[in-house]
Amino acid sequence: MPSRAFRMHGVKGLTLEPLDDSILEEFLVDSHEGLDRLDRDFITLEHDPASPEALASAFRALHTIKGTCSFFGFRRLERVAHAGEALLAKLRAGSLALTPEITEALLAVVDGVRRLLAGIETTRREPDGDDAVLLARLSVWVPTGRLARGAKPVAREPVVASGEPATESTTALQQQHLRVDVRRLDQIMDFVGELVLARNQLLQAVPAAGGSPAGRAAQRLDQVTTQLQDAVMRTRMQPVSALWSRLPRLVRDVASACRKTVRLEMEGNATELDRTLVEALKDPLTHLIRNAIDHGLEDDDARKLAGKPAEGVLQLRAFQEGGSVHLLLTDDGAGMPLERIREQAIARGLVESAHAPQLTEHDWLQFVFLPGFSTAKRVTNISGRGVGLDAARAAIEDVGGTIEVSTTPGRGTSFHIRLPLTLAIIPALTVEQAGECHVVPQAHLLELVRLGEGGGTIERSHDRELFRLRGQLLPVVRLGSVFGNETAESRHLLVLSAEGRTFGLAVDRVRDTEEIVVKPLPARLREGGLFAGATVRGDGRVALILDVLALALRAGLARAGSGEAAPAMMVNAVAEPRLALLLVRARNGDPAAVPAAHVERIIEVESSAFERFGERAAFRFENEVLPVESLPGDAALDSAAALAGDRSWPVLVHWRDGKRCGLVVDVVEDIFEWAGAAPVGRVVINDRITDIIELDDLAMREVA
């Protein structure tokens, strides 16, 4: 084997596998990239059958694979690639025109090559068998008979009907790129981390001022280390297009299997994310796309009936924002069947039917991520078996990401994947709690408030702690009580936001800000925790990165002061004996309380948005017309005039008899945790006599 000749090029002691293997590895990676390019080229060709660029690019890709095959002695692969290449050569020369049959045949070649490569990848040798069927298919257009017998390798033959030095340009391009094993990059990254620590210690030992030779050298080392760290970090980033390159082919295949026409729109190709994330996203994204085409998008007839263009649109958008990478996958299909999700969840005992009315749309949608949960009426070989969304979410959460779904009936479904910039450097705030240091990503930090002397005070409402920030009441979480190491004094309050939730985090004190290298937590500690990762601080010790979203969930759910909010308790939050009451004020100023669980959402509606709707005032919300109601002390809202004025009104959106209604109040003041049996009638809350409002009873009054 010629591999011996290459042995001298390897750096001994660093390689992780035998050298001949690494050449093979390189060939496989190269070939897979080439195949991805082929997929894209063929799809371009479907729309523009004569595109010379696409033809040339496809030709080159197959030619390169074929050329390398003979080097390894992969005869089958060589034959298949050659037949495909010959067909492409005819297309290039113009002696054949591209037809759908030829495209299918060429795609079959790509798949054949892929299968063989997969075989080589696992067994390190070419699988047995022959490709007679595939070659016979191609023989309609090009003579493959001689090749099918496998008489001799043809790699050195001059390229058929090609006058251009096609391969030269690719080699020139390849020379600017070097393929590096990711594990080696990881290793370099770790060494750089160590170097940073050594630098930090050196800088402390050598006084910066004074201009001693040692001081100057330390400063120079400081700069170079920072640059080196930055450069290595960049090396690990990949544009998201690395992940997307194979999607057009996937969409095409799935769409044609489902007999639907689908257009894929991609935006934000250049968005960069960490290489490990690119890998981790491959499967979940594939799954979401299959699902979207098979179940999300209606078939052409149904779309026409719904007044939509027959061609379904699948939109993929990537962007970086707030220290995260966001991926949005949106289809313009029928939306998720909320009714069926409800039925399924109740039928499977996931929710007691008594609790069902308390769940919001957002809550119901969470069930689609449970293992085995499917609302598909039919199971296809593409999707619908109820496996998948849970696996997709698990894969995304494994790399520290989150996935959210939202849906509008008739309009489509949207998945929002949020990923951390794992292994990227992020600016962070170091906080101290009971002598321990923790790190908060600055992306979540809205502002910093000093507590105690000359600063603000945390107030208490029953057992919930709150902080007044310019008229807004923030729920407060004390880091010490969450971690069980509370101290006498919290000196700082971080105002944090995560996915729209704003809350205050009280800590002993804030130390400093620094750029940190995010490292993944050990696998066994990832689940259900309050940490997004870890980092190594300047002194070489590990510090934990707080998961702001997890803390926010805790702020909204657990009583302030309880250190233990086990996942179990969170999942069963609907069954919790404590009752959250929304404290509101009626338009006449009377205090009232509404069980929060009955409220789906609180929205602000401009006065001008209220319209007259039959006997009563109403407003539009998410394509529905919602009738409005008012609290017992207020005049009935039989006209929009009662709500006139230049202001907006808080409206509590809730469900009654399967329909949404809106309760208009003057102000939503706070949320209050009521302990014990559900209150009825009038109770005293915060020293005020407060009416408990049963939303169901309001209906009678308003109609009467």
Added chain:
Amino acid sequence: MIPAIAALEAGWCTFQVADGLYGIDVARVHEVLRPQPLTRVPLAPASVVGLLNLRGQIVPAVDLRTLFGLAPFDSPGGLVVVRSPEGLAALVVDVIGDVRRPEGALPPVDHGDGDPFRSCTVPLPDRLLTVLDVDRLLELAFDRAGREPLARSRPVVRRLPGD
């Protein structure tokens, strides 16, 4: 049959916890460290005593005394870093011992008594060596009592004002 048989060729990396001599198949040992500064992980299981920085890699440390239900030791002698399918983990032990080879030892005994940590006992000429089942041990160390099977799913969240 007995997992320790595999180690017969190579031997066991030994260490002391309280008055017991324990061993781990050397093939599973990544390296042995002197005591390291550890960062506590709030809300972690009790036996997971902290995280250490192993040349840039974050490795969890398991305190064997806590795991075995013994009183903690104020000056542990070192850490044995072991490989596991889920990555490296460090075991905090009282005293690091030698690598012991099976020469002169009687055949290992598998008690089959359901001991959660012990894989078998090797009667060395001078004393008994308890060979630990690393995977089982780590599994127990990281196990949170009463973990809800649905823990993976998102909690149902109530909305707050201003949401």
